[in-house]
Each structure stands twice: as C-alpha cells, then as structure tokens.
Amino acid sequence: MVTTVGTENSAEKLVQNLLHLEHDAIAAYESTIERLDDAEHSAQIETFRQDHLNHVAQLEKFAADLGIEAPSGGDMKQMMTTGKVALADLVGDEAIINAMKTNEDDTVQAYEQASDNTVADGQMRPIFLQALEDERRHRAWMETVTTR
Ligand SMILES: [Fe+2]
Ligand SMILES: [Fe+2]
Numbered sequence: 001m002v003t004t005v006g007t008e009n010s011a012e013k014l015v016q017n018l019l020h021l022e023h024d025a026i027a028a029y030e031s032t033i034e035r036l037d038d039a040e041h042s043a044q045i046e047t048f049r050q051d052h053l054n055h056v057a058q059l060e061k062f063a064a065d066l067g068i069e070a071p072s073g074g075d076m077k078q079m080m081t082t083g084k085v086a087l088a089d090l091v092g093d094e095a096i097i098n099a100m101k102t103n104e105d106d107t108v109q110a111y112e113q114a115s116d117n118t119v120a121d122g123q124m125r126p127i128f129l130q131a132l133e134d135e136r137r138h139r140a141w142m143e144t145v146t147t148r
Contacts (some may be wrong), residue, residue, distance in 0.1 A: 003106045005079060006113025014119055015062045016071055017079075021110055022056050024074035024083060028103055031084035032096050041093050044141060045100075051134045058127050065123075081106055098146045104139035111135055 005021045008014040029049040036042045063070035074083075081102040090096045111132035115125055 003079065003109050005110040006117060009119060011119045011121065012066050012068050014114060014117060015059055015066060016068065018110065018114060019056065019059045019071045020075040021079045021107065022052055022059065023071065024078060024080045025103055025107055026052050027074060027084040028080055028087055028100065032087050032100060036093050036096060038093055048138045055131045062124060094146055097142050101139055101142040101146060104135055104142060107135040108132065108139055
C-alpha cells in the first residue's frame with residue numbers, strides 16, 4: 001500500500017496523521033510480540049516498539065505546541081498495510097516479521113514524505129529525519145530475518 005501520510009497540507013493534519021499511524025504501528029507490534037517463537041526476535045521487536053513510543057511522545061509535544069488534540073489511537077480507516085487483526089492470523093516468526101516489514105515500508109514512506117513536507121517547521125524536520133532513520137533500521141533488521 002502506498003501511504004499518503006506525510007503529504008498533508010497543514011502541520012496540524014500532518015502531526016495528527018503521523019500519530020494515528022504510530023498508534024496503528026504500536027498496536028501491530030503489540031499483537032505480535034508475544035506470538036513470536038524466538039525470544040531474541042521478541043526482544044528486538046520490543047526495542048523497536050520503544051522507538052515508536054518515543055516517536056509518539058515527540059509528536060504529542062508538537063500537537064501541544066500547535067494547540068491541537070493528540071489522537072490516542074489509530075484511525076478508523078486503519079493506516080497500516082498489515083494491521084493488528086491481519087497480523088493476529090499469521091503463524092511463524094518469518095511470516096509475522098515479513099508482514100511487519102510491510103508496515104515499516106509505510107512508516108519509512110510517511111517519514112520520508114513528512115521530512116520533505118514544507119508545512120513541517122524547523123523543529124519538526126530533524127525529529128522526522130530521526131524517526132525516518134529509526135524506521136529504516138527496523139525494516140533493515142526485518143529484512144535480515146526474512147531473507148535468512
Ligand atoms: Fe515510529
Ligand atoms: Fe518501526
């Protein structure tokens with residue numbers, strides 16, 4: 001799926017949609033973390049979940065600065081390619097991690113778009129670039145597991 005998150009034409013909408021996307025991503029992580037067989041995989045995915053919590057905290061600060069309400073969950077129209085419900089049906093670490101990788105494609109693309117978006121101010125851009133780096137690192141690790 002090609003995500004449009006990150007292409008919004010106001011900073012308010014941009015921050016709101018990134019928060020929806022992050023909450024969807026965290027829900028997907030949570031629905032799979034305990035179902036992974038390999039404890040090392042779970043531990044790794046848990047560190048990635050912490051990165052996402054950190055992204056949420058920073059986005060919430062931007063929401064407060066903008067004087068808007070920070071969404072505390074995902075959007076009705078599920079933003080991830082493979083959301084928590086679809087993930088719950090998968091069995092086996094490779095299948096689960098491969099599906100999660102499709103979500104990292106979405107978050108990578110969203111932060112690429114967000115960091116290029118002219119509605120993002122000088123405070124937001126470095127934070128979006130840092131998040132982009134995190135999402136790329138998550139995806140790279142998932143690729144090493146699924147192509148092993
Ligand atoms: Fe994130
Ligand atoms: Fe991620």
